[in-house]
Amino acid sequence: MNKTLKTILILVAVTAIGYFVYKQFPAEPEKIARADGGGGPMAQQVAVDVYVVSPSAFQNRITTTGTVLPNEDVELRSEIAGRVTGINFEEGSRVRKGQLLLTVNDADLRAQLQKLESNQKLYREMEERQRTLLEKEYISAQEYDQVSNQLATATADIQALKATMAKAYVRAPFDGVIGLRQVSEGSYVSATTPIARIVDVSPVKIDFAIPGRHSQQVKQGDKISFTVEGNPETYQASIYAIQPNIDPTTRTLQIRALFDNKNQEVKPGAFVNVSLALKESDDAILIPTEAIIPEATGHKIYLAKNGKAVPKMVKIGQRSETLIQIMEGVTPGDTIIRSGILQVRDGSKLNIRKVQSAEEVLATPNTTQSGTEETAG
Structure with a gap:
């Protein structure tokens, strides 16, 4: 009987506690609905x-990255070997096309030229005498042709030597800015010796690529905008060249635009972000x-x-x-x-x-x- 009474008392206490909790913390209507398996029309x-x-x-727009390239870029070298006898430029200065930049010793070539010119003078005088004799029929045409050929050969040798001598004078191939000098006066140079680099930085080229699927939507004359790394200013350039084929490896189309760069604020080699507007x-x-x-x-x-x-x-x-x-x-x-x-x-x-x-x-x-x-x- 004691055990039964204790059990009844425990059940009554649990029921009372549950009722008290329910009154103090009523369940949310949505949770009740889910608990009994029902729920109103808004529950789900x-x-x-x-x-x-x-x-x-x-308007479709492509953003990609690219590189700034100089308009022209050449590493100057001498076409003949020899000792440097003259340097005629300042590092970092602007030079004009055809300007003499460096001279290689050509003393031996000048000596050969003097010898050839003497021979040419001799053969010219002989040719004039032979022509006079031929006109008076004192000699045969064959004898005249022999001297005439000697004169022509001497003249050709002089022209070839002058062409070689011209290689002793290194000149600027285009207008541009010359870089750092790699040789000194008196040093020996050959065809493999770098002298300096000359670049044309006005204008510059913007080299970039776009996905090949857009190849039909871009053409020469289209405008691009670009920014240079570290510079918030936006520049405008015009597309002037498009690769005729899509790269089969990257499936991209290579494009180049031209920027006038009058103030030379964009440096070759810089990393750029390019924006290209396509067809609307x-x-x-x-x-x-x-x-x-x-x-x-x-x-x-x-x-x-x-x-x-x-x-x-x-x-x-x-x-x-x-x-x-x-x-x-x-x-x-x-x-x-x-x-x-x-x-x-x-x-x-x-x-x-x-x-x-x-x-x-x-x-x-x-x-x-x-x-x-x-x-x-």
């Missing part, structure tokens, strides 16, 4: 905002970037159809700060779920709180209709 609905798709104007589309399909769900097999969105969520795989294009271009999978008039994505599942019932159109999204601050595709340079 997901509150979302949606976006109604409509065609919009959109008047009927692009754009949706908010937050509506995209990345997956291992591609990109997915949720459509709102008949009050339920329907998943859809899409192919994306370029993107701006707030919008992304859809190439396949979405058509004008579709309703895209743009918020509450993490709670949405296939077939989820939807409680649509807000409906936005493309015009409303594009009208919000910091929204641009220019998309950017980033690619390695």
